[in-house]
Amino acid sequence: MKKLLFPIALLFSVKALAQENMHPAPAQTRTIALTNGVIHIGNGQVIENGMIVFSNGKITDVRTTAPIADIQIIDLKGKHVYPGIIASSTNLGLVEVSAVRSTADYDELGDINPSIRSLVAYNADSKVINTLRSNGVLLANIVPQGGTISGTSSVVQLDAWNWEDAAYKTDNGIHFNMPSLINVPAQFRRPGAEEDRVKQSLEKIESIRAFLREAKAYHGETNHAQVNLKLEALQGLFNKTKIFFVHCDLVKEMMMAIEMAREFDFKLVLVGAGDSWLMTDMLKQNKVAVILSQPHSLPTTDDDDVDQPYKTGAALQKAGILFTICQDGGDGFWRQRNLPFQAGTMAAYGLTKEEALSAITLNAAKILGIDN
Structure with missing residues (x-):
């Protein structure tokens, strides 16, 4: 029995060391000023030797350094201060290990699921979250996947005990996965596959149109004999309190x-x-905002320049189109920590550094409706 004591004690000590989750910060009790820093506002403006004042967890003032009475001063000594980065489209907190099915909760059975809410599945205890926070990502738009209409996304802040604490903007948009409108040559089709995939896709799109028309008629009525949860979930699209993410x-x-x-x-x-x-x-004519896929990727078509994904941000910026970038795909949860590097690549291909910073901070906030 005595021989077992040391291994058991060692096991418990290892388990204790494994609890690497950072607890949410305690409530702020005193006004604090960060001084003598190089402050990057996120809108293109840079303040040398600036001051950031925050109280009760909120920034209250950003300005050039000036003495303030009865305040805690933290001297940054020329360090650079940036806004928190926003992951604009991610399945963070919905999947822990992509290869382990039991840790994935990002999609639902069925093809049309507008009433599915990603927020209630968000795991605030995910070990991945801290890897993002340590690289400056402080907000994330949690997006469901799967089917044609996947459900609703919500914006969360990454310093929370649970999904209720994390909720920053609830149910901000409905996500529609557009069926592919490119045909597959006969030699590349799977055995037994339909000949005309574009025709199938157009039929699918028309069925979604019919569903949206039904929803519009449903919301035009004042009384309903039965409540339809799927149609109810679409109300925000018609009154523009929700975004139509395609x-x-x-x-x-x-x-x-x-x-x-x-x-x-x-x-x-x-x-x-x-x-x-x-x-x-x-x-631009239709005032459409864009969440670009990661720049570190292959071009969309074979005819595009090999560095086109790097240059697309600058093209949209020049045209006056509001855009941000995201790390999408099945590994779009942990790759969000690469957003600063993706922005850096765009800064090397046509954007200024401050424009690239705005793309992953202020622009993302505007697109998600949280810029205020």
Whole structure:
């Protein structure tokens, strides 16, 4: 029995060391000023030797350094201060280990699920969250996946005990995965696959249109014999309290998304949008914002320049289109920590450093409706 005591004690000590989750910060009790820092506002403005004052967990003033009475002073000694980075489209907190199915909770059975809420599945205890926070990512838009209409996303802050504490902007948008409008050559089709995939996709899109028309008629009624949860979830699209996020890449897919948004008068944001640099005039005319896929990726088509993903941000910036970037895909939870490096690449391909910073801070806030 005595021989077992040391291994058991060692086991418990290792387990104790494994609890690496950082607890949420305690409430602020005293006003604090950070002085003598180089402050990057996030809107293109930089303040040398500036001061940031915050109280009760909120920034109350940003200015050039000046003496303030009865305040705790922290001297930054020339260090640079940046706004918190925003992950604009991620499944963070919905999956822990992508190869372990039991840790994944980002999609639901069925094809049309607008009533599914990603927020209630968000795991504030995820070990991945701290790897993002340590690299400056402080807010994230948690997006469901799967099906044609995946459900609603919510913005969370990454310093929380549970999903209720984390909720920053609840149910801010509905996510629609545009069916692919590119055909597969016969030699590359799976055995037994339908010949015309574009035709299938158009039929699928038309069925979604019919569903949205039904929802519009439903919300036009004052009384309902039965409550339809799926149709109820779409109400925010019609009164513009929710954003219509459409995930697509090709020009004809984005044109289809714009046409749908026009028909129903939705507030549209394109996600992915690899070919958006080819249709900047249409995007600007229709006031469409863009969440670009990660710049560190291959071009959308074989005919594009190999460095086109690096240059797309500068093309949208020049055209006056509001855009941000995201780390999408199945590993889009832990890769969000690379956002500063992705912005750095865009700064090397046409954006200024401050424009690249704005893209992952202020621009993302505007697109998600949290800029105030």
